[in-house]
Amino acid sequence: MMWRKGTVLSLGKAWSGAQECRVRIDGETEAKALAYTPMVGQVRVGDEVLLSAAAAAKKLGTGGYLMVVAIPGRLPADPPPAPGHIVKARYTPLQYMTMGADEQESPWHEQLREADSIEGLPVVVADLHSALPAVVAAIRARKPDARIAYIMDDGGALPVWFSQACSRLTELGHILGTISARQAFGGELETVNI
Known part of the structure; x- marks a missing residue:
């Protein structure tokens, strides 16, 4: 894993279960990131986010996205009890x-x-x-x-x-x-x- 900390600068395109955003990494460079909202919650401008950077750093098939792993300051609530295991x-x-x-x-x-x-x-x-x-x-x-x-x-x-x-x-x-x-x-x- 290649971990990065980032701050959400702006929100981009959104589609079913995904939200693009622009992040400032470690207070220096900017990059695009992708959040899977059913897993991490909805990202907002100003959020501090934890990012996975390995695939983007190696220029693999993520479309250049860093992946939002968590929003530590605002973790999503547990989902309601639901069937399925x-x-x-x-x-x-x-x-x-x-x-x-x-x-x-x-x-x-x-x-x-x-x-x-x-x-x-x-x-x-x-x-x-x-x-x-x-x-x-x-x-x-x-x-x-x-x-x-x-x-x-x-x-x-x-x-x-x-x-x-x-x-x-x-x-x-x-x-x-x-x-x-x-x-x-x-x-x-x-x-x-x-």
Whole structure:
């Protein structure tokens, strides 16, 4: 881990579960950062934040974002007691508790209890998340009324919230939403496997 302290200077674009911000790091340089609001709460201008900088420092696939790990001066309240006992990002400092779609408390439990096959359903497999908009456009061109769901697994970004494509495609009604599978999390539905 490469830790940094920062101060939020301004807020940028926000989308489903994510908030961009501009931060001053250690009182010197400025950088862009990303907060996953369901995990760390809503960032505000003037907040002191704890940041993870390793991926950005190595210029890896975070889009240059430092990641907001916590707002130490204003930690979010504990969530209300909720059903579900699935832990995603397990064995990491940022474990995320959620309810699996097939758990008994889930509104989808009865529907999924007897499901044992996807026989007859068309499935598209793509090796890169960036193919999603093109795949959706191709399907819509041939079948405009298709009901499309996207399954994000842990082969890419763990939090669905990072994906502006998922957020925008859902917002526009081009996909029904996202199912996050395995260690990926943040979808409208959560599952432990595909």
